Amino acid sequence: MNREYELTAEESGQRLDKYLAGEMTDLSRSRIKELVQAGEILVNGKKSKVSYKVQKDDLIQVIVLPLEPLKLEAENIPLDIVYEDKDVIVVNKPQGMVVHPAAGHPSHTLVNALLYHTRDLADSPEGFRPGIVHRIDKDTSGLLMVAKNAAARESLEKQLAAKSNKRQYLAIVHGNFAEEGTIDAPIGRNPKDRKQMAVVEKGKSAVTHFKVLEQYQGYSLVECQLETGRTHQIRVHMAYIGHPLAGDPLYGPRKTLPGHGQFLHAKTLGFEQPSTGEWLEFSVQPPEIFQQTVADLRKKRVK
8 A cells, every 4th residue: 555645845945855854754865866866756756866955835745655575485595503402593694794685685585594404493473584573784793592492583582572581792993082981871863864873862762881801002902791772872872972983884984994884793692491491601702804993903003
């Protein structure tokens, strides 16, 4: 079923895609671009371009056609499986891999790879993320736990809710600071940019514990431990205290370390085995680019 919207612009000067992304928070700028190109967004009754500068009192009509349903298909993509039993899989996700299919990246995800590896993945309410109980960003590397059956999913989700599991990360951040502490600041959608999350008064509770491990000229190596698991939590919290992650395209400065996105790695994962209650804990080294960057930075270590 189509959704139709009609907006009257209250200000001038913004690009059409940026203006609509701010007014219609359920649509991304890429989706808006698709609708403009398909002729489903009209300005004053005429087709327009995403670069059009909106003028005050412009009448903007938007017709949102339904997206094609996602199709989950098994793909023969190599996986780095750290541990597996009848209930869970612990996988070391590479940087650059999306966790599950969604609009914009319907395939080549971790879920597609898992479906090729095994038929035993717990169903998900949404249908497109079988086995997935928590996520890490596309350009974050490291450990994820995956549920192979409904009982395992329930157990792992309860552990996440009770904050009884262990999730430690390594991050390279901007600036120097020799300290450890806790960031307790609520996170929600950034009201000024829907692509970003931010510390906002009415956001969801978010707690990150951090410890500075090493300091270099202009950068520090930090260990972060999640108590909660909000979207972009470490990235938002470290930027909030003035030390954004190196390479972060959303929350960090442009002048930063060369790489392929934020230098963030899910190093350690610990949880109770769903059937036996045994404590399981795993650690993996960061990817080569992360390790090499640290090695280069250590040449200019701050004592």
